[in-house]
Amino acid sequence: MRTPFVAGNWKMFTTADSARKLATAAVAGVGQDQRVRVAVAPPFPYLALVGEVLKGSPIALSGQNLYPEKEGAFTGEVSTAMLLDVGCKYVILGHSERRHKLGENDLFINRKVNAALAAGLRVILCVGETLEEREADHTEAVLERQLTLGLADVPTSPDLHERVVIAYEPVWAIGTGRNATPDQAQLAHAFLRARVGQLLGATFASQFLIQYGGSVKPDNAASLLKQPDVDGALVGGASLNADHFLAIVRAAL
Numbered sequence: 001m002r003t004p005f006v007a008g009n010w011k012m013f014t015t016a017d018s019a020r021k022l023a024t025a026a027v028a029g030v031g032q033d034q035r036v037r038v039a040v041a042p043p044f045p046y047l048a049l050v051g052e053v054l055k056g057s058p059i060a061l062s063g064q065n066l067y068p069e070k071e072g073a074f075t076g077e078v079s080t081a082m083l084l085d086v087g088c089k090y091v092i093l094g095h096s097e098r099r100h101k102l103g104e105n106d107l108f109i110n111r112k113v114n115a116a117l118a119a120g121l122r123v124i125l126c127v128g129e130t131l132e133e134r135e136a137d138h139t140e141a142v143l144e145r146q147l148t149l150g151l152a153d154v155p156t157s158p159d160l161h162e163r164v165v166i167a168y169e170p171v172w173a174i175g176t177g178r179n180a181t182p183d184q185a186q187l188a189h190a191f192l193r194a195r196v197g198q199l200l201g202a203t204f205a206s207q208f209l210i211q212y213g214g215s216v217k218p219d220n221a222a223s224l225l226k227q228p229d230v231d232g233a234l235v236g237g238a239s240l241n242a243d244h245f246l247a248i249v250r251a252a253l
C-alpha cells in the first residue's frame, strides 16, 4: 500500500509574509493527519522561516534545487548540508524549468541526485516530455532517458522507496492550465513504474511513489489521483492558494 504524497512547489513565488501565511494555513489544514504525505518547497530565502512554521506538523520541508558539491566557491548555489541545516527532508531535482530554462542536463541532474541521497535528503526526481517530443511520439524514449540517466549509480537499499520519489511532469501541462488526461497520466506512470522495476527491481517498483504534476487543480485532482499508478501530485500554481492546496491533499485520500 503506497501512501499518497502531495507536494507544493512554490517556485519563485511568495514573500516572507505570504510564505508564512501559506505555511500556517497548510499546517492548520493538515493538522496531524498523516494519511497523505505532504511537503512544501518554498524559495531558498524562506526555507528557514517556513521550517519554523512547520515544526510539530507532519508537513515536510523541501528544497527546490541544490548544487552537488559539499561546499566551495560556487556563488549563488546551495549545498545539501545547507538544506539539511534548515530542516529540509526533500529536494526537487530535474524540474523541467531547470532542464529547459536553465540548461540542466541528465548528467548534472544525476550528480545532484546522488549528492542528495548520499547526504540523507530524499529526492523528488522530475521527468517529462515537451509537447514537441509527445507529438513526435518520443514520450517513452524521453522518460526512459531521463529516468535511466537520472537514477544512474543510485545506491539500492531496502528503504530506497522512501528516499526516491518520481514526479511525472509533462512540460506541456506545466502552468498552462492544460493537464494530462487521467488516461495519459496513467499510461506514463505505468511505463515509469515498469522501467523503474527493470532498473531497480520489482520490490522497489511496487513500493515507490510517482507523483503527477502539471496544472493539478482542486477540480481535476481526484480523477488524476484515482489512477492506479498515480500516487500523488506535485503542485505548482494551485499550491500558492492554501484552500486549493488543501483540497488537492484531501483529493488524494
Ligand code: 13P
Residues within 6 Å of the ligand: 009, 095, 169, 173, 174, 175, 176, 177, 213, 214, 215, 216, 234, 235, 236, 237, 238
Ligand atoms: P503547475 O501546477 O503550476 O502547472 O506547475 C506544476 C509544476 O511544475 C510543479 O513542480
